[in-house]
Amino acid sequence: MKQDLWSVYCRFSKKERQGIIILLVLTITCAAMPALWEYHTPPAIFLEQDSLFRADVRALRDVYLGNAVASRNMDSGRSKVERFHFDPNMLDTTGWMALGVSRQTAMTIQRYRMKGGRFRRKEDLLRIYGLPPALGKELLPYVSIPAGFKERDTTGLRQLKQRNISYVRRRFPALDINTADSAQWESLPGIGPVLAARIVRFREKLGGFYAIGQVGETFGLPDTTFNKIQPYLIMNKVSLKKLDINQTDEKSLAQHPYIRYKLARLIVLYRSNHGPFRRLEDLLGIPLVDDSIYRKIELYIKIENSPL
Template sequence: MFNRKQQRGIFVLLILLVISFAVYAYAVTRPLEKLVVEDVSVFQSQIDSLKLVASQKRNKIYPFNPNYITDYRGYALGLSEEELARLHRFRESDKWINSKQDFQKVTGVTDQWLDSISPYFKFPEWVTNPKKQKTFVPFKDRKVVAKDINSASQDELKAVYGIGPALSGRIIKEREFLNGFIHIKQVRGVYGLTDSTMIQVKKHFYVTKPKGFQKMALNTATRDELLTIPYFNDYLVDQLIKQRTLRDGFANWDKVVLTSRFPEEKLELIQLYLTLD
């Protein structure tokens, strides 16, 4: 009734069934391994040792400021609910505890509790050593002695509110690029310097132009002279000379900014060095 392909399939199925029954019979009749009970007393002693260390660590008291005792911390230290309530009411009135005597007076703890816990009290240094503390003077109230920013060190720059190590370094780098500032407005172009910080800079520093400094005439300056302008490069100088020749001189700055690749955003700074007269 079955063709040859079906007969092969039935034969394979029968073989798989025989194998399955054989595996099952072996698994059922296989003898079980005997349970061996080993001595675990060594491991138990290690576990007990770890529990003891954890218990000691949990009960260890670290130095703390008694002004900030929470309910849980107070419970762990052995304070009663009434003593904690007195402490919280005292702190809510915006008052501070500055000694162990103050703590006992406020909370009413016993001498025995105070003697055992007070050695862990840790008060701020301005309480324990008031002579070491320097009176803080706000920046706005500090006396300002202005100096030339071209001779200011990095530490003197960092003393200005708003100027950190990175910003002071960029100011010095810009100063070196310009061979010295000739106007305080050039400092504002330093990356990261905000308007509010610039106000502080103007309070602390001024700029003294180099002796004998004079503006250069753009319409008559040579190529080498124009290359001394810190905001110019070879390409821009060549283009300026080319446009100057074509226009028979620049009549106004509107014509100058039309020059190819002219940094119009720096026109105000460029005008510190150049004149059209």
């Protein structure tokens, strides 16, 4: 008996062997990837990436040190730039640079405007990141924002929010999980032809549903989709197809989603060594069957003409 149980546990089906081979191939591939990457990636690429990184660091340093550098340039008089009146909402990058603003800061201003930012007051210029305070104060007298400029008009948006707009939510008909066909399943939100066919096929292999939650066990059905369709699922009548564990062969038992191959082998092996099952609870004598597994399969099995 112990030898038979050992052979059952160490014996794998064709699908299980294929899965083990695929897992081994993936493991070897993942382990070899670093060496393959280093072999096929020339060192020049890493040197180029390093040089780009250093350039970015220098650019960032220039932004942080821009305040001190600009102040020294203005104090020493070495930087003579043109001064003219300008609208900060219309000035391009070249114009900002003509005013003495660094290229990096000018590009920062342009990105700020592209994202919808606007200068509404002169003092907003002092809030620009990377603009030296001394330079900002020097440019304030030249800032000219048109008097007609107003903040974005949000009146229309407020009025739209205040309207009492009623949305008609689509309603779906209630669906009996034990009698609905594929077309009816497809009428539910998030269920296409593939999922509908899987649900029907899963129900047929089980022998019918005895609880709505079993629909969520369908292979490939996301939890979010099941939660979406669950309010429309009903169960009017339960009529389960049951397997006689004393008469059903190993292949037929293995096709049931809750039994599968290993348990089917052990059931047949138990019958061979102990004779026919007398009660359904005798399944608990099989090492693979615990209380949770027994509770799942007890409604799908039966014993006819139980031996005394």
